[in-house]
Amino acid sequence: MSLIAKTPKPPYYAVIFTSQRTEDDHGYGPMAARMVELAAKQPGFLGIESAREDVGITVSYWSDLEAIKQWKANAEHQVAQKLGREQWYSSFKTRISKVERDYGI
Amino acid sequence: MSLIAKTPKPPYYAVIFTSQRTEDDHGYGPMAARMVELAAKQPGFLGIESAREDVGITVSYWSDLEAIKQWKANAEHQVAQKLGREQWYSSFKTRISKVERDYGI
Numbered sequence: 136m137s138l139i140a141k142t143p144k145p146p147y148y149a150v151i152f153t154s155q156r157t158e159d160d161h162g163y164g165p166m167a168a169r170m171v172e173l174a175a176k177q178p179g180f181l182g183i184e185s186a187r188e189d190v191g192i193t194v195s196y197w198s199d200l201e202a203i204k205q206w207k208a209n210a211e212h213q214v215a216q217k218l219g220r221e222q223w224y225s226s227f228k229t230r231i232s233k234v235e236r237d238y239g240i
Numbered sequence: 241m242s243l244i245a246k247t248p249k250p251p252y253y254a255v256i257f258t259s260q261r262t263e264d265d266h267g268y269g270p271m272a273a274r275m276v277e278l279a280a281k282q283p284g285f286l287g288i289e290s291a292r293e294d295v296g297i298t299v300s301y302w303s304d305l306e307a308i309k310q311w312k313a314n315a316e317h318q319v320a321q322k323l324g325r326e327q328w329y330s331s332f333k334t335r336i337s338k339v340e341r342d343y344g345i
Contacts, residue, residue, distance in 0.1 A: 138295040139258050139333050149256060149337050151299055153244050153289050184258050186291040190243040194256055194297060220345060228244050228344035232254050232337035239333035240325060 140182025140196050145234045147181055148197040154219075154227035155190055163223050166215050177206045196234070203231060245287025245301050250339045252286055253302040259324075259332035260295055268328050271320050282311045301339070308336060 156163075174180055174195055179202025185193040197203045206212060219227070261268075279285055279300060284307025290298040302308045311317060324332070 138260060139331055142333075142335075145335075149254075149335060151254060151256065151339075153299070155243060184295055184297055186293040186295055186297045188291040188293070190289055190291055192289055192291045192297045192299060194258070194299075224345065226244055226345055228247075228342060230247075230250075230254060230339045230342040232339040234256075234335045234337040237333060237335040240329065240331055 138184065139239075140184050140194075142181050142196050142234070142237070145236055147234050148200060148203060149232045149234050150195045150197065150203055151230040151232060152193045152195070152227065153190060153230075154193075154224045156187075157223055157225050159222045161222070162218070166218065170212060170215050173209065173211055174206060177209070178202055179205070200231070243289065244344075245289050245299075247286050247301050247339070247342070250341055252339050253305060253308060254337050254339050255300045255302065255308055256335040256337060257298045257300070257332065258295060258335075259298075259329045261292075262328055262330050264327045266327070267323070271323065275317060275320050278314065278316055279311060282314070283307055284310070305336070 171183060171185075174183060179198035181196035181198060183193065183195045185191070197206070276288060279288060284303035286301035286303060288298065288300045290296070302311070
């Protein structure tokens with residue numbers, strides 16, 4: 136997978152997930168990797184980009200809002216979301232946004 | 241500045257800038273810091289989040305498209321953009337998106 140997502144021409148959707156971690160690493164790494172693997176199999180998935188320093192930012196790209204809703208409702212993802220809220224993240228913000236325009240090199 | 245941007249209730253805009261760096265560090269750090277300082281003074285600026293590992297992701301938040309246009313046209317920022325294209329980034333993608341919904345803890 137390329138590090139910069141090869142998304143199609145807009146419009147499409149971006150889910151911007153920004154988080155700060157707790158010190159509880161128990162199971163985090165494998166679960167994060169599993170979620171990327173699982174998201175990539177979802178209908179409407181277009182790509183994902185991720186980096187963490189003091190704050191972690193993961194941006195996943197989707198064809199439409201229905202695809203995002205289905206991913207949020209995925210049973211294994213629901214378990215991960217619950218553990219994230221309870222154990223792994225001291226704070227996070229999820230922003231659902233519609234990409235209207237893009238450019239780059 | 242908090243690491244997770246304290247944005248207002250949607251709608252607002254997010255500029256998702258994803259990049260891969262060259263090995264040319266000449267002047268990059270100070271310029272990156274200066275751009276954050278300068279962006280924060282722009283009308284319509286709402287916050288910024290940033291992390292870099294193999295890929296760098298910077299998300300800046302803005303009140304409207306006009307604010308984003310003004311920031312892109314800022315003279316000092318234009319110089320930084322030119323150096324970015326020519327020296328600092330091997331590839332990048334800028335995505336302009338409208339945040340429709342958000343939630344978090």
